[in-house]
C-alpha cells in the first residue's frame with residue numbers, strides 16, 4: 009500500500025514505508041532543496057537527469073561499472089546509477105553543476121583544462137567528482153593515490169595520464185588557495 | 189569561379205576517383221620555417237569550460253518540452269524469423285504512447301537493401317524488432333517486457349571460416365608473385381587471428397527528433413551530420429531542405445558513428461506520428477550488440493625475402509567476420525603500402541556471420557593488418573638474424589607503390605631513429621635464461637591516409653568589434669577540432685585566439701565531410717584558412733577606404749590594424765564606431781589534392797614489456813611513439829590524440845574481445861564489467877613525439893591527421909615485445925595469459 013506523506017513531515021517520511029507508487033522525495037542538491045515526485049525505483053542518476061534537468065552527471069552503463077555518474081553524497085563519492093533517489097532524502101548531494109561559483113571554475117576544473125585531461129568530456133564530470141571527494145580527504149596525495157582514487161572511472165578516449173596529472177595540479181592549486 | 193575537377197581521395201585505405209567542385213584561389217602552404225604565432229602553440233581547448241562544468245549538451249542531454257523516450261526491442265536469437273508479434277499488453281501500460289513494429293511502419297530498406305528498418309528476418313541477437321515510445325524511460329523499458337513475440341529459430345554461423353558463402357574478394361596484385369617467391373632465400377608462412385573489438389564510446393548511439401510542421405530537426409550523436417541528413421531524407425522521402433541535423437557535443441565515436449542509425453529513423457517516425465519530440469538512446473548493452481565493432485579477422489600471410497632481408501614477395505589472404513550486414517575493411521592496407529616489395533597479392537573476403545554488424549573502428553583494417561604484417565616481419569628478422577628495425581629500414585620505400593608516386597612527405601625514417609633513441613633500442617638487454625620475469629622490447633610501424641581532400645567548406649564572419657565566427661558543418665568528436673580551427677583562423681586573420689568562436693555540427697552550416705579517416709584537420713582546416721584569408725582581404729579593403737590608404741599598406745596583428753608608419757588602430761574603433769552593425773563574410777573551400785604525390789601519415793612505436801611466466805601476466809612497462817603527420821597545429825591536443833590511440837591499442841593487444849556463446853550465438857560480455865577496456869591502472873608511461881614536418885604538397889596548412897595513426901602499430905609493438913621476452917610467437921589477439929601459461 010502506498011502511504012501519502014506530508015511535505016513538511018520529512019523526518020517522519022524517512023522511516024515510513026513508501027511506494028510502489030510515486031512518492032514525494034526531497035533532494036538537497038548543490039545546497040538547494042528540490043522536491044520530486046517519483047517511483048521508489050527511480051535512481052538518483054535519473055532523478056538528477058530526468059526530473060531535475062541536471063544533465064551534467066552522465067549515464068554510461070547504468071549498472072555501476074564505469075563511474076561516469078559519480079556524485080558526492082554525504083561527502084562520499086557514489087555511483088548515482090546505483091543509488092536510489094529515495095535513499096537520499098534530506099542528504100547533501102553535490103553534482104558537477106555545483107562546482108563553479110559565480111562563473112569562476114573550481115581549481116579541479118581549471119586543472120583539467122590546463123592539462124587537457126579530457127577529450128570527448130563524457131567521463132569528465134565523473135572524474136572530477138571522484139577527485140573532488142578524494143582531495144577533500146587527501147589534500148597532499150601522491151600520483152599513485154590519485155590514480156587509485158579514479159581507477160573506478162573509465163575513460164574510453166584515454167585521457168588517463170592527463171587526468172592523473174590534473175589531479176596533482178588540482179591539489180597544488182587547492183593548497184595555494186587555502187593558504188592564508 | 190567554380191571548377192569541377194577529378195581528384196583521387198583516399199578513405200580508410202581505399203582510393204576513390206571523384207568529381208569535386210573547387211572554388212576560390214588556392215593559398216600557398218605555410219612553409220616549414222614560417223613564423224607562426226598561434227598555429228604550432230599548445231592551446232587548451234576553447235570549449236574546455238563547457239565540458240568540465242557539465243554545461244556541454246550532448247545528444248543524451250537534450251531535453252525538449254513534451255519530449256518522450258524511446259526504447260528498442262531486439263531479437264534474442266542469432267537467426268530467427270518473426271512469426272507473430274502482439275503489442276496489446278504493452279500498449280495498455282499507462283504512459284506508453286506508441287509502439288512501432290514492421291506492421292505499422294513503411295518498408296524502409298536498410299544496409300544496402302540487405303534488410304529493412306524493422307524486418308521479420310532477424311540476423312543476429314540484437315537485431316531490431318520493435319520500438320516503444322513512452323512518457324518515461326522506465327515505462328518504455330517496462331513495455332518492452334510486455335511485447336509478445338513468436339520466433340522461429342533458423343540455423344546460424346559464428347566462425348568466419350565456417351561460413352558458407354564468403355562474398356566476392358577484393359583482390360590487389362602487382363608484379364609476379366610466383367617469381368618473387370622463387371627468388372626468395374627464405375619463405376615464411378603464418379596465420380594470425382584478431383578478435384572482435386567493441387567501441388564502447390561512453391555516450392551511446394542515439395538521437396532526438398522533432399518536427400515543426402514538415403520540418404524535421406534531429407540531434408544526433410554522429411560523426412557525419414550531412415550523411416545523416418542525406419540518409420534520413422532518403423528513408424523518409426523528404427527533400428534535403430526539410431531536414432536539419434545537429435551535433436554539438438558527442439561522447440566519442442571512434443568510427444562507429446559514421447552512418448545513419450536505425451534509432452534515428454525510428455525516433456523521427458515516432459516523433460512525426462506523435463507530434464512530440466522523441467529521444468531514443470541505446471543502452472550500454474545495446475551499444476555492445478548493435479552499434480558496430482572492429483571485425484574479427486583470420487589472416488594467412490606469406491613473406492619471401494633474400495638473406496639480406498629484402499622482401500621479394502608478399503601474399504595475404506584475409507577473412508573478416510563482418511557480422512550480419514557489415515562490410516570488410518582494408519585489412520590488406522599495410523601489406524600493400526608499408527614496405528618496398530615488387531611482387532605482391534592481397535585477397536580479402538568479408539564473411540557474413542550471425543553477429544552484430546561491424547563498422548569502422550579507428551583505423552579499420554589497418555590495426556588488424558598491421559598486427560599480422562608487423563608480427564611476421566619481426567619473425568623474419570629473427571629468422572634472418574637481422575635487427576627488426578634494420579629489416580624495416582632495408583625495405584623502406586620513398587614511393588607509394590600502388591600509384592607509383594613519391595610521398596608528399598615521409599618522416600618515418602626520422603621516427604624510427606628518434607623512437608629507437610627514446611626507448612634505448614640499441615642498448616636493450618636480454619633476460620637471462622631461466623628467469624621467471626622476462627623483459628622484452630618490440631617495435632612496429634604504421635602507414636595511414638589522413639590527407640583528406642575536397643569537398644569541405646567554411647565561412648568566416650567578422651564582427652565589427654574585431655571578433656570572428658568560423659562556421660563549418662564538421663564535427664568535433666572530442667578530438668579538439670574546434671580549437672584547431674580557431675587557431676588556424678586566428679593565425680590567418682592576425683587576431684588573438686580569444687577573438688575567435690567556432691560553430692560546427694549543424695547542417696545549416698557549409699558542407700564538410702564526415703569526421704573519420706583522420707581527415708578533419710586536413711580537409712576542413714585548409715578551407716577555414718581560406719575563409720579567414722578571404723575575410724581578411726575584405727577587411728583590409730574596407731579599412732583602407734576608411735583610412736584613405738591602400739589595402740597593401742595595411743596589415744593586422746594581435747587584433748589591431750597596423751597602419752602606415754606602424755600606427756595601431758583598434759578594429760572596434762575603426763569598424764563599429766564608423767560603420768555600426770555590419771559583418772564581413774569570408775568563404776573558403778578545400779583545394780584539390782596534389783596530382784603527382786601520394787599523401788600519407790607515418791609513425792613508429794616501441795614497447796618494453798615484462799612477462800611473468802608463473803602467471804602469464806603481460807605488463808607493459810613503457811611505450812614510445814614517434815609519428816609524422818605533417819605540421820603540428822596544436823601540440824597539446826595532438827598529444828591527447830596519440831595517448832588515446834595508444835591506450836585503445838593497448839586494450840586491443842591485451843584486454844579486449846567480444847565473447848559470443850557458441851551454443852546460442854549470444855554476446856556474453858555486452859557490458860563494461862566483462863568487456864575490459866583499459867582503466868587508469870592499466871596505462872604505462874607513454875613517451876611521444878612528433879616529427880613536425882610541414883607537408884607543403886598536402887594542403888595549405890601542411891598538416892595531416894593523427895587520430896587513427898596512433899592506434900595502428902601499438903598491438904603489434906606489444907606482441908613483438910612479448911615474443912622478445914618469451915621467445916614464442918603468439919599469433920592471436922588479445923595476447924592471453926592462458927596462451928602464455930600453456931607454453
Ligand code: FES
Pocket residue numbers: 066067068069070071072073074075076077078087088089090
Ligand atoms: S553510469 Fe553509473 S557507474 Fe556507469
Ligand code: FES
Pocket residue numbers: 125126127128129130131132162163164165166167390439440666
Ligand atoms: S574524455 Fe572521452 S571518455 Fe574520457
